[in-house]
Amino acid sequence: MEARRGLWITLEGGDGSGKTTQAEILTRWLTDAGRTVVRTREPGGSAVGQLIREIVLHHRGDIAPRAEALLYAADRAHHVATVVRPALERGEIVLQDRYLDSSVAYQGAGRVLDGHEIRSLSLWAAEGALPDLTVLLDLDPGEARTRLDSADKPFDRLEAEKAEFHGRVRDAYLDLAAAEPQRFLVVDASASVDDIAAEIRRRVAELIG
Numbered sequence: 001m002e003a004r005r006g007l008w009i010t011l012e013g014g015d016g017s018g019k020t021t022q023a024e025i026l027t028r029w030l031t032d033a034g035r036t037v038v039r040t041r042e043p044g045g046s047a048v049g050q051l052i053r054e055i056v057l058h059h060r061g062d063i064a065p066r067a068e069a070l071l072y073a074a075d076r077a078h079h080v081a082t083v084v085r086p087a088l089e090r091g092e093i094v095l096q097d098r099y100l101d102s103s104v105a106y107q108g109a110g111r112v113l114d115g116h117e118i119r120s121l122s123l124w125a126a127e128g129a130l131p132d133l134t135v136l137l138d139l140d141p142g143e144a145r146t147r148l149d150s151a152d153k154p155f156d157r158l159e160a161e162k163a164e165f166h167g168r169v170r171d172a173y174l175d176l177a178a179a180e181p182q183r184f185l186v187v188d189a190s191a192s193v194d195d196i197a198a199e200i201r202r203r204v205a206e207l208i209g
């Protein structure tokens, strides 16, 4: 990937870990500081991605694991090429819900697919692009479940997966963070919203100088 001038931050964590809340707080802080922030997400951060999101999250019935992995990778390829990379080249801050670590954690945790293969597939799709910072909001799946149950929102296909699956997702995320400590900031997502926001701000402040 060519030289980038902007800053690319991704948020990761299980369903119900508070990514959206933290993304909103961080966006406000960066915008108030005069930075241009592109808020985006996977799957669904582009028009093509919206169509793919409908399939992977709302299709009734099974999707073969490799097909599902390829759909996320296709969404990623198009999103990085048409949204993320142009914004970084313009010198903007890209703040993104979920990226390839989601694929490794979720598709890999299904046990059918190998995490290394999933990662290679995603890196191929995105021409090797990796974020400057990945914030992992780490939360016990039991606590996340309680939050989701009280959110009064219908579950998508993956949220409805059983507890054991979400335990494996969490473990996979922690392994990824341990393997790349310089890219990851692991935050205890059971802390208060304000404390979490402050911890994320500290790291982002270091990066924007």
Ligand code: TYD
Pocket (backbone or CB within 6 Å): 015, 041, 042, 043, 057, 072, 097, 098, 099, 100, 102, 103, 104, 106, 107, 156, 158, 159
């Ligand atoms: P998300 O957009 O965070 O859901 P919501 O809008 O309900 O907060 O994520 C949607 C789901 O997609 C989530 O359960 C994780 C899953 N996912 C994967 O399985 N693999 C991937 O590569 C990505 C990006 C998401």
